[in-house]
Structure formats: structure tokens, C-alpha cells
Amino acid sequence: xxxxxxxxxxxxxxxxxxxxxxxxxxxxxxxxxxxxxxxxxxxxxxxxxxxxxxxxxxxxxxxxxxxxxxxxxxxxxxxxxxxxxxxxxxxxxxxxxxxxxxxxxxxxxxxxxxxxxxxxxxxxxxxxxxxxxxxxx
Numbered sequence: 629x630x631x632x633x634x635x636x637x638x639x640x641x642x643x644x645x646x647x648x649x650x651x652x653x654x655x656x657x658x659x660x661x662x663x664x665x666x667x668x669x670x671x672x673x674x675x676x677x678x679x680x681x682x683x684x685x686x687x688x689x690x691x692x693x694x695x696x697x698x699x700x701x702x703x704x705x706x707x708x709x710x711x712x713x714x715x716x717x718x719x720x721x722x723x724x725x726x727x728x729x730x731x732x733x734x735x736x737x738x739x740x741x742x743x744x745x746x747x748x749x750x751x752x753x754x755x756x757x758x759x760x761x762x763x764x765x
Contacts, residue, residue: 635694642686647709652676
């Protein structure tokens with residue numbers, strides 16, 4: 629199965645949306661008191677959980693027609709967005725080491741995507757029935 633661009637787009641949107649989950653969890657964590665009522669009333673924590681859950685919908689939409697081995701590494705693109713948000717919202721420093729790490733993440737996602745076999749006849753199915761059908765040809 630080749631992974632269509634639309635599946636990659638769904639996962640890309642999911643990683644963008646999910647990056648806001650990290651922002652809200654961080655904002656909520658700075659106001660967190662270790663009391664149950666404080667945790668329940670902390671709307672930032674709730675928003676963080678919501679954004680992570682909402683991003684999963686986009687991930688699932690991408691998985692419908694794409695390869696897990698290609699799409700799951702794309703979730704790491706959320707780190708790119710999170711680095712930007714951490715600078716914008718929390719004033720965190722952007723260092724050369726962080727940029728080097730981002731470069732490695734982007735290179736890894738690219739290499740995994742390029743390593744996908746696009747020819748349908750070379751695809752191996754995990755289904756024993758499908759493997760038997762292939763052998764019977």
C-alpha cells in the first residue's frame with residue numbers, strides 16, 4: 629500500500645493540532661497544585677488533553693489509507709511546532725542544539741517517507757488469506 633499525500637496531510641494537521649496540546653499542558657502545569665479540586669478546575673490541562681485527543685481524529689483519518697510506518701514518524705513533526713510555540717508563549721530559548729535536533733527529525737521523516745516502496749506488486753500483506761491468494765496466482 630502506497631501512502632497517499634492526503635493521508636500525510638491528515639497526519640500533518642494532526643501533529644499541528646496536537647502541538648497545542650503540549651502548550652496547554654505546559655500552561656496548566658505551571659498553575660498546578662497537587663489537590664484534586666485544583667486539577668479538575670485547571671482548564672488549561674483540560675484543553676491540553678482535548679487537543680491531544682482531537683489530533684488523534686486526524687491521525688486516524690490519515691491511517692485509513694496510509695502506511696503506519698510512514699505516517700507515525702510524521703507525528704514527530706509536532707516537535708517542530710512545539711519548539712516554535714515554546715518560544716512564542718513561554719519565552720524559551722532557541723539554541724543551535726535544538727535546531728540540529730529539528731533538522732534530524734525532519735531528515736528522519738523525509739527518509740522514512742522516501743523509503744516507501746511505491747510498487748503495488750511488491751507489497752506484503754499481513755493477512756494469511758491475502759498471502760494464500762498471492763501464492764495461488
